[in-house]
Amino acid sequence: MSRFDAPGNELDFLRYAGLTLADSSAILSRLLSRGVDWADLFFQSTSQESWLLEEGLVKEADASISEGVGLSAVCGEKRALAYGDELELAALRHAADWVAAVGRQGQSGRMPVLRRSTHIRRYEALDPRTSLSAEEKVALLQEIDRLARGMDERVKDVQIALAAQHERILVVNSTGLVAQDERPLCRLTITVQVEHDGRRERASAGGGGRFGYERLVLAGSPRHWAQEAVQRALHNLEATEAPGGTMTVVLGPGWPGVLLHEAVGHGLEGDFNRKGISAFSGRLGEMVAAPSCTVVDDGTLGERRGSLSIDDEGHPSQQTVLIENGRLCGYMQDAMNARLMGMQPTGNGRRSSYAAAVLPRMTNTYLLPGPHSPEEIIASVSRGLYASHLAGGQVDITSGRFVFTTAQAWLIENGRLTRPVKGATLIGHGTKVLQRITMVGNDLRLDSGIGVCVKEGQRLAVGVGQPTVRIDGITVGGTAL
C-alpha cells in the first residue's frame, strides 16, 4: 500500500521516492565539503495495522503508513537533524544546507565510494500483516475471546488487540556505508476484566516478536496468554493491601527483568555516560553488582522483539556484556557517542522513526542464570514479597534511583507464598539493589515479547529477561505499614 512496498533491493526502495543512491551520495558529499565530521540519511517506511475485539465484536481496525527521511550531520559534539515526509531531492538538498550549519569552516572531507553492509539476518524479511488473511485475523480474535470467557465465570469482558508493523529502513552514511533492513513485528495482547461481589479487576498478558501472525498461533500461545491474563485478574480480585517498608523481595523469571532494564540498563547507555550524568559514569571496571550477576544486552537473538539485524545507523547488532560477575565492563553505544568516548559502536543506535534523533538504546537486556532453583529461593525467605509479574518501571539515571510496579504479587511467610497482595511500586537505588542480589535462579526466561521502552519521548520495542532473583532489602510501597 505504500510507495516503498515493492519488494527488492534498496534501489527500488529509493526509486519509489524518485531518488538514486548517487543522489544520497551527492548530498552526503556536499555535507562533508562543508566541514561536518559525519552525516547520514535514514529513509524509513512503516506500515502498521491493528485489529481490536471488545465485547465479543471485532469492531475496530486501524492502519497507518508513515514514510519519511531524516538527515543528520555531526561535528564534534554538535548534531543537526532535519526530518520530514518530503522525499524529493530538492527538499533533501534544502535540509542538507540547513544541517551543514554545524560544520567547521575551512574543513573539507571527501565522500568515499559506497559499499553495502554485510550482516547476519536475525529475522526474516517479511510483511507480518500478510501472513493471515483479514478473515483469519477476525476468526482468531473471536476464538481467543471464546477461550478466555470460558476460563472463569467471573470474566465479564475481554479485549484483544492483534497488531503488526512492517518497517523498512535504508541508511546511507558519509563513510560510504549502505545498509538496509526489513523488520517485521507483531503482537497479541489479551486484557480481561473480572468482577465478583462488586469488585472489579483488569489484567493483561500477551506476546509477540519479529515474525508473522501465524507464529503467534502455532505455539499455542493465545491459550497460554489468556490463562495468564485471567489468573492475574482473579489474583488481584482477592488481593489485600500490600505491605509498606523495606524488605526482602523475590522476583520471578522473565518479564520482571524490567528490574535490570531500569536498575542498570539506562544508566549504561553511552550518551548519559559521555555527558557524565549517569550514576555509572566513569565506573568501568568497578564492582557495581553482586558477584553472581552477569548482565548482557543482546540484539542478535533470533526473532525476539528487541532484536535487530542492524541498528538504525547500519551497524550490526551484537551481544554486549554490560556487567560480568558484578564488574561493570561495557556501555551501549551509538556511533556519535562511541566516537566521542573513543569506543566502538555496539549496534545500539536506535530511533523511533525518521522523525527522531538516534540515541543509544537497549535491545534485549537480561541477567544470566545462577545456581539456585526458584523453589529454593522462595523457601529461603522468612518474610517478604514475591512478584511474578510487573507493570512498568522508570529510572532517574542521575541519582540511580528506579522504580517498578508489581502486577501480581504474594506475601512470603516462612518460605511459602501466602496471601495475594495488590500492586505496589518498589523503589531502590541501581547499584545498591544489584549488590543486594543474594540468590540468582537457574530458570532464565526472556519475556514473551511485550516490552516498550520510552526515552526522550521515543518509544521502541525492547526485550527483558532474568531468572528468579532474591533481593535483600528494597522498599515496597504498599499501604499496610
Add this chain to the structure above:
Amino acid sequence: MRRLEDAADKALQEARRLGATAAEAATHMSTGLALTVRHNAVETIQRHVQRRLALRVFLGKRTVSVSTTDCSAQGVALLVAQAMTMVRLVEIDPWSGLPPAARLARSFPDLDLYHPWTFTMDQAIACAKTAEAAALACDSRLSPSAGAVLSSTASADVLANSLGFVGKRLATQHGLLVQVMAAADAQLVRDSAWASARRAEALESPEDLGRQAAQRTLERLGARRIASQRVPVIYPAELARGLVGHLLGALGGGALYRKASYLCERLGTTVAAPLVTISEDPHLPGALGSAVFDAEGVATMPRTLVAAGTLQGYLLDSYAARRLGLATTGNAGGAHNATLQPGAHSLASLCRAIHRGVLLRELLGQGVHLVTGDYSRGFAGFWIENGAIAHPIHECTVAGNLDGMWRQVQAVGDTLDTRGTIRSPAVVLDDMAIAGR
C-alpha cells in the same frame, strides 16, 4: 491551510465514491525547531516539516481508522482504498457513527492560539545559552545535565466530515527547559525548570528559569530516607496536575463504559472533599488546552466537572455517550483546560500548617490503577517538621487510593500551574502511606 482543506475534502469525496456511508478526515501539518545547548555550546539542532492525513470511514455501523504521511493525490487514493477494504471485514458495532449534526461547532471564535516565534537561529541559541548560564552561575557545584532546550512548533489542522463540518485551527507552542545537576558528598541530583506557552512573550525569562533550575537542584542535595509512616502530603501544583489527570482519566467515557474506572455510576455523588471544584474552560484565550471543537468536531463548552466535591459530569465523546445513553460532552480527545479551582493558601502557608509531613518534588513510576483507584508511586521531596522544610528526602514511596485521596483533600493552593491542558494549584492530602527505611 488551503492544501490541508483540499486534502481532507478529496479524502471525503473519495470515500463517498467508494461506497462509504459517512466519513471524517483530519489533516495536519506542523513545522518546528528544537535546539539544545550544553556547556555554552550548541549540542543539537532539529528542524521538521510533517504532514498527516487521518481518515475514519463508516459503512453503515461498521468503521475503521487509517492514516498516512503521504498526502499526495495518489497517497490519499491508496489510503481510502485500504480503508474501504478493511471496513467490510470488521463487525457491526451498533454504537458507531459520527456525532449528532446538531452538536457540531458552528461558530469559530479566534482563541488566540497562533503566535509564531519570529527569532533568528542566533537569537534562539542566545536565549538557550542565557538560560543555561543563569543556572550555572548560581553555584559552583552545578553542571549541565540536559542543558537548556528551546523548542517551537507551529501547526495547522483541518477536521472535516461528511455532515458538512469543516473546522480549522492554527496553533503554536513554545518551550524552554533548563536541566542541571549538582554533586556533593557522593550524591548526584538533577532537577529542572521549564516553561511552555502559545506565545513566546508569555514564557518566563531565560534568566529566571535558569535560576529556578539551579535552586530546585541545589535544594535536593543531602537527601535522606525517612521511616515508613502515615503523614500529610503536599502535592505542589506541577504534581497536583497529575492527580487531576488521574481523576479525569477515571471520568473518561472509554473507562466508564468498559466499567474500568473507580468512578463508574458515581454521577451526583461525592468524589472529593468539599473544597474541590474542577471546571473545564475550553475557550480561554491563549491557553494550552483551548479548543472550539473537539476531535470529532463537537462544540466544546465551559462546564463544571466536580462542584464542591460532587461529580457533575463525565468526559464523553459521541461513541461513549451513545454507549452510556448520555449526550456527548465535547471531549473526544480529552478535557480542555480542566482546572482545579485555586484556594487561598500559598505553598509556604500550606507547609506552615503541617506539623510533620512531606512536600513532594518528583514522582516516579506508573503505579496508578484506575479500575480500583489504587495508587503507589516512588518519590523524592522534602521532610516538613513544625511547618518548615527540614531536609530533602528520596527513595521512598507514597501510596493510597484515589477515591480516598480526593476525599481527604485538606487544602488547596492559590497559584495555578497553567503549563498544560490540565491546570491545578497545590493540593494537601491528609493521610498518605509513606514507605521508606
